[in-house]
Amino acid sequence: MNTYSNWLVFVTAAVVLLLSGCAAAPAGTAAPPVYTDWDDVLAAAKGTTVHWYMWGGSDKINTDVDNDIGKTVLARYGVTVNRVPVADIAEILNKLLTESSAGVTAGGSVDLLWINGENFKTAKSANLLYGPFVDLLPNSRYVNWDDPAMANDFGTPVDGYESPWGHAQFVMEYDTAQVGDTPPTTFEALADWIRAHPGKFTYPAIPDFTGSVFVRHLFYWAAGEPTPFLGDFDQAIFDRYAPQVWDYLNGIEPFLWREGETYPEAAAMTDLLANGEIAFNMSYSPGNASLSIAQGIYPDTIRTFVFETGTLANNNYVAIPFNASNPAGALVVANWLIDPEMQLILADPARWGWLMTIDPSRLSAAQQAQLASYDLGVATLPADVLAAKALPEPQGEWVAAMEKGWVEQVLQK
């Protein structure tokens, strides 16, 4: 035996002993504090830092969050916001799941999450969330919780475990230079247009969520109404409408971009439309087209429309993990997000260009006048036009079945 191998054996043994010894050490077991009084929350939050994990793919949102949320809650409540950019919040749920199984019930690194839909369902059903906390927020009175589309997040009851901060509705974006001023606003007219203009239409490949929502619209179209998909998943109902959807999608496939042999990613769709290679894009953000024109991402010939049969709408929420180190600070931030003052900034097309998530009728007269005075931007539809066409999202199992069906019946055919 030479000295090197002895050394190796020694180090290996030491590491193994170290790991096994420390693995038995208990992690934090005390759960985060529960508050019943808002003044207690404010007092506990003062001077703390909130670690807010959110999608970090937009330099504009990153900057806006720092300026309009971070700076304000620091000045008013003494709460520092540390925005943590992530590519996909599902990665953070995996981390929370690991911490949950490791028994880390307090002292976690995540205080606030930007979340909705399937991720919320996963987090809620795995008991990864702190709460219910919504009733504690003074500004929750501005939220219309009687609206089923607010009280349910993709069919999952919110039950006070997440608080909204922005509204989203699906719109189609189109290039007037290619399509003209009257876009095809029915699925029949769209199919005709696609056949007449081969290679100019496509949609993101599922499981991309924009591609997924496009396919959901076709189910609603096939059924003529959203009602069948709002209850629990039913295979018989699915089988009744699915063939019509697959026929539609397979029918247009040869006329899609690259003859439907491949489907782009959502981010690539932006480039394809900007470059005129395709004539349509789709977005969950009705203000995206106007903003993209202002940011130089889109040429100024892009406009938006909604289908006559309506488009799906949902909300962006924030939730607090079960083991958050600073739930008080997170509550303060969640409350600021639905403050009318913040929501008016959010709804200002010149600033955020989002849709207001609180109920405009609950605003003061002056605030309502401010909202009405906004210049929407060249490509954005008015809020009342959108609201009149808003459709509720189906439950998660429907989405999963539709996505699986698409892969089997469209992608692989």
Place this chain on the structure above:
Amino acid sequence: MSSFWRGSLVGGIGVVVGLPLLVQVIWSFAFRWYFPDLLPSEWGLHAWRYVFSDSSRVGEALLTSLGIGLAVSLLSIGIGMPAARALALHDFPGKGLVEWLLLVPIVVPGVVATMGIHLVFIHLRVADTSLGVVLVHLIPAVPYMILVMVSVFANYDTALEETARTLGANAVRVFWFVTLPAILPGLLVATLFTFLISWSQYVTTLLIGGGRVITLSMLLFPLIGGSNNATAAAISLVFVAPALLALGFTARSLAKGPSVLGGLGRP
């Protein structure tokens, strides 16, 4: 003739590396750039303004990435250099097994193991810390250090060390004046490899650093999936800068002498 081939090689590398970078540079200064325009129709500084703003967090991330990368490189030397020497110059029972174990992290994707590592790190109280991130980066980094150094030591003659020892030099002086100069070019290449492996880690940093440790790749990955090409291009350029410096450095070392070239091919 040899200088002609070397010139062509350097030129070829320059084109392969330089052209995509040139596109990135143009993108980072573009405001409107649509097909089929060869150049942007409007230029702007907004991407670089974002890079230098507090919101981008590029400054702190750059320092964090550098610190973690340096720590990973130094620890990789400490672990990998003695191991490589032992593997190259000595035979011992179970050597095949040790070699295999050292190479496993290259074969098995790090993501697979990271979940379990996260669990262990939580108990060790190093999850969500820079130390934890350094440790998890060592897993993919150390095998590369060992791979390069094994081939360096395979060409290494210990007779010089023995000569120095017989002339009265102690172990430290032997290492400093005999061993180190002989292996230095290879060691530098290996160190740069490990630094760049640490520099480009994303999933392991996210899971073990938990978002508390923000490296440059943590900022870059979300932006690449976003829709603003100009910003993504500007941050990519900041990200790729050390890789370019490393490439230039390596190329110079390669050009200097045969020791490293010999070291790269295991006899």
